Amino acid sequence: MPATASTTASTWPTDLVIVGATSAIAENCTRLWLEGGASRALLIGRDEAGLDRIATDLRVRFPAAAINTSVTDLLDVPSITSAVQGFAGPGTPGAAAGAGLTVLIAHGSMTDQAESQADLAKAASVLQVTGVSPSLWMEACADTMTAGTIAVLGSVAGDRGRRKNYIYGASKGLIERMAEGLQHRLAASPLNVVLVKPGPTATPMTAGMPASGLAPVSAVAADIVKGVNAARPVVYAPIKWQVIMTVVRLIPRPVFNRLDF
Ligand SMILES: NC(=O)c1ccc[n+]([C@@H]2O[C@H](COP(=O)([O-])OP(=O)(O)OC[C@H]3O[C@@H](n4cnc5c(N)ncnc54)[C@H](OP(=O)(O)O)[C@@H]3O)[C@@H](O)[C@H]2O)c1
16 A cells, blocks of 8 residues: 555544554654643543553643543453444534544554464464454444544554564555455545554564664654654655665565565
8 A cells, every 4th residue: 555645634633542552652642632732531441550640640741631531351342342332422522523534543462483383373362452453443433533633553563464473464465455445445535544554663562672773762752643643545654665675575476485575
């Protein structure tokens, strides 16, 4: 899917819904959106203590903003349906926010490829948490929201399957096809879908990786917020990954198969 510039003008959200709000990338994005003037944030996740810690911090930093939390099983279909109805269904503040509502879907898990290959249950969990669940959140949002923006954290890992992380990469590839299809379906509507593709970023997910190859999470979040506000269909963060992954995608298969990365 090409990372084209959108014709939509940049809009700063008034209302935020963050799914997987304990993610370090999501937390940094939430902070930036609130700094820029968003007035309400609903933080959704599975970890009550983690959500409370982030909400408390945000309430201190942004006393004028309304910060709420919701402990939700992110993988459970009825829970997804009811959560989305609760924040974007008819009569909710989210529905009233219209174009001012931005939903960021951020959760995912990256198990070691060798572990996922050796244990199908682990592979199933990565695919479920990182691919299927975010896709269902996107679908539920698209079926409920009438305006605003649905943003989802994919990854550069979804751009081409590689022996070192294709199970995680496949789940991000699923997100990409979902985002692409929803963008096609909603092309004539005021509801935007933004696929974000971060490169390797310094967060708890990448703890243990060499720091030199990781972008600072604050810089990645700034690129994400800018791209989501502009409703760009695809946002690479940092932008250099757009060039790198274009080259990676173009490497002919016989050459690619000899590369060990
Ligand atoms: N860091 C990177 O290099 C990088 C690069 C590209 C894309 N991404 C993507 O960016 C997103 C955020 O990652 P991050 O770097 O911010 O990592 P992170 O801080 O480790 O956040 C991971 C998030 O996923 C949630 N999660 C993990 N397993 C879950 C499960 N079984 N059920 C529900 N929620 C679960 C975590 O919730 P808990 O707090 O409850 O565990 C947390 O909110 C992910 O989708 C990731 O794939 C990250």
